[in-house]
Amino acid sequence: MxxxxxxxxxxxxxxxxxxxxxxxxxxxxxxxxxxxxxxxxxxxxxxxxxxxxxxxxxxxxxxxxxxxxxxxxxxxxxxxxxxxxxxxxxxxxxxxxxxxxxxxxxxxxMxxxxxxxxxxxxxxxxxxxxxxxxxxxxxxxxxxxxxxxxxLAKAEQERLADINEKLAGLGASFGQNVLADEKAWSLKLSDEEDLAGLPAFLLDAMQSAAREHGEEGGYLVTLSRSIIEPFLTFSTRRELREQAFKAWAARGANGGATDNIAIVRETLALRAEKAKLLGYDNFAALKLDNTMAKTPDKVNSLLRQVWDKARSKALEEQASLEGLIAEEGKNHPVMPWDWRHYAEKLRQRMFDFSESELKPYLQLEKIIEACFDVAERLFGIRAIEVKDVPAYHPDVRVFEIRDSEGNLKALFLGDYFARSSKRSGAWMSSFQSQHRLPTKNGGEGELPIIYNVCNFAKPAAGKPALLSLDDARTLFHEFGHALHGMLSNVTYPSVSGTGVSRDFVELPSQLYEHWLTVPEILEKYAVHYQTSEPMPKALLEKVLAARTFNAGFATVEFTSSAIVDMAFHTRGAVDDPMAVQSEVLSELGMPTSIVMRHATPHFQHVFSGDGYSAGYYSYMWSEVLDADAFSAFEETGNAFDPVMARKLKNNIYSVGGSIDPEETYKAFRGKLPDPMAMLKKKGLAMVGELSGSDA
The missing domain is CATH 1.20.1050.40 (Endopeptidase. Chain P; domain 1)
Structure with a gap:
């Protein structure tokens, strides 16, 4: 000590x-x-x-x-x-x-x-x-x-230190403001007509939220994604959907002490000045210098190529939704608070199943088991839950991760339920990273201690937590990150686990999502919470057939956010961030029926710290890689092919940043991919439509 x-x-x-x-x-x-x-x-x-x-x-x-x-x-x-x-x-x-x-x-x-x-x-x-x-x-x-x-010269060093210090404080305030706005807003519903269309699982979650907020005898709509999104999907009360959506969209932009616009303005100015001090044209060039993408031009080229296809697909989807609205005898346009509601109706019509029909088969407990089973099949590790071990919150669960011979390889903590003391979203982080250097206590190396944080709706006592398909993907995604940390096998801590370039870090997580919808996994773990019967084969086939449903909407949501992020960080100082956001979206031809997945005032990836600043694109960059990587398994005819699994572990999950990411990917796959596999996976391109180019 x-x-x-x-x-x-x-x-x-x-x-x-x-x-x-x-x-x-x-x-x-x-x-x-x-x-x-x-x-x-x-x-x-x-x-x-x-x-x-x-x-x-x-x-x-x-x-x-x-x-x-x-x-x-x-x-x-x-x-x-x-x-x-x-x-x-x-x-x-x-x-x-x-x-x-x-x-x-x-x-x-310095x-x-x-x-x-x-x-x-x-x-x-x-x-x-x-x-x-x-x-x-x-x-x-x-x-x-x-x-x-x-x-740098001494004076420039001092200015850079000042900038970094100010940026750190601004990032902390930005995130706290978003959390404050999320905590401050709720909508209490008690009249039967206000609950029209809401399925039992959502009513349970809203009832639990009401109890957590001290509101007995009612149902609470909150800005937790696990409640707001299903509410926007199922509520038949359009005026309530609009009220809830506008509160969700306005986080960080409500005026007063929690407004983030001034923070964004100052952040962008400081980042631009920092880039100039370090000899870069703009902050995006600075951030991308040590990534796979290398330059803003290369990032924007990918984003624009995807944007054009996503927008066209979204407009086709919008026309279908307009048809449903007209069938109901209504004449309003598709607005952002309508999209999820009518998309769910369209999904039911096209594929003859609804999210509420699927949800009873997606128990949190079973999806956790599925995550662990996939890891054991691919990588030979087992998760063993340890009871009565104190964690940082009573809801947090502790697991030992052991190899096939019983050796302890990592510790994993799962924190799955939303609460008002937790920021929104989902993430992986670590208390301790794997390495093999001597430690101060005389030991040799350290085990990774990894945790996942999610925000699923907590069920009422005695009832199981039921997930949406998107929730289940999120759980697999974050566990993919966790595996990147837990399977790390390097000597030096700075290149351990997720210590890789920002546009490579999402590959292990996004790739792992693919195994959720491998039929044999769904057949085993998608079982009804009351009867334990497996998901009917017909429903399973519909789920798999619907994987690209609504892809235009989802891709427009994401890509618009990534393009705005790049625009901010290639322009430098910005007097009016919201005007720039509007200008960029207008130039893109953003449909009025869809909004950015993360509007600027609550874009925590970019402004609550600089982790994904000029880097939100990296989810798509990694998606190009992960679509191609999973194809390697599909080509063998076995989603758990042992040869490919070994190559995946040795070249992707275990090497951290100890090898150049391009080299390690080529060692796994033999080549770098082009965007075709990703666009095909999303249903945004046909075979032969695109020419090949390295990601």
Missing amino acids: TNLSINPALAEWNGHQGLPRFDQVKDEDFASSFDAALAAHEAEIDAIANNPEEATFANTVVAFETAGDELSRVSALFWNKAGAHTNDTIQALEREIAPKMSRHYSKIG NAMLFARIDSLWEKRNELDLTVEQERVLERHWKGFVRAGAK
Whole structure:
């Protein structure tokens, strides 16, 4: 222990199999523990930088990789809580910690003596007899220092540090504002006519939401995606759908203290200035420099190619919905609060099944089992639930991940239900990443401790949680990310698991979604929650036949968001972000019946931190890869082909960022794909329609 003011529960994890002792973590301990951990890390950095011995890979790069253990642990616990179980104390501390952390890492990135040591290794890297992984680690750190301003003049370094600090604070405020708007709005329904069309599973979820909010005896529509989307799908009360949709669309743009427009404006200006300081034309060029895509032009080329096809398909879908509205004797246009409702009616007509008919066969518990079964069939690992182990919330479940010989390979935590203390969406993160370096406690390497967070509607006591097909895909998606972390088999922590380029990180997750709809998986796990009967074969066939239904709508939602993201970050400073959003959508010919999946004021991928800024496209980039990758299994005639599964594990899931992503993908597939497989999968292109080109 470096400093006694660090609460041991935050830094010395001695719970079950090395888990944190969550039951001993207290909110009031974070502030002092952060201060002590930051100071300890700074002292370690100074020791590396001031080492009188000549720089070597071991005394500089490896030392840098292992420095800051206490800070990593305190941070992992804090940011988990900030996202998944926050409160006023944590939020106030988040606004303080985010800029403090930025300032700390800016200081490291501008440490001239430390950079001189890393730069000297970089200059003679060809003489050091490094492994491929060591070369990648050295390159990552050298580029990281350059992008942190190591080569700038002192005044420019100070300005860059100021920018990063301000951006960190803005990102924290942006996310908190969205959460505040989501918590502040709800619509209580109690009259029978207001509940018209709503299926039992949704009524149960709305009743549970009402109880959570202290509203007894009614039903609550909230802005949790697990409630708002099915409400927009099934409610026959158009005026209520409109009211709920407008509240959902207005998150972050309601005026007052939680309005995000000014934050977006300042964020874009600061990002543009940062890019110029570092010698880039714009922020998108800066962000894409270390990705597979490389340039904004290449990203926009893919997005525009997909946009044209998606828009045409969506307009065809819209015409079909207009026909349904006319059949009902109504003459209103298709508006965004109508689309899901009439699309569900059209699906029932075209494929003779409804979402409510499907949902009883998609129990959360069974879909979790399906996730684990697919992982065992592909990768030979088993998930064993451990009861009575404290986690960071009572709903969180703990699993040991063991290989076929019983060896412990990882710990996995599943946090599945929505709550008001959790931000919306779904994500994977880690408390601890896999590596094989010596640890401070004398051990050799560390096991990955990975968690998934989802926002499914929590059922009433004694009832099973039932998922939509999209919910089930989300669970598979996030577990695909988790597998990327849990199957990691590298030496250095900086390239462990999901430590890959942003437009490669979604490949393992999106690829894993494909196994949800493998017939033998649905046949085994899609069983009725009351009768345990498997989904009827006829219904299963309809589900599989409908996989590309509504693809135009879904692709327009996504692609418009990605194009607006790129427009913001290639233009630089923007006086009126909403005017730019409108301008871009107008130029695209955005249908009035559809809105961006993430409008600018609540686009957390892009503005709540910069993780996906100029990077939202990466879901589609990875989708090009994942469609082609699953085709490799389809070509064998066996979705669990052992040879392909071994290649998938060894070249995609286990190597992290230790190998260039293009090289590792080609090692798995033999080539890079073109967009054809993805467009065909979505039903947006016919065979032979597109010419081949590398993704």
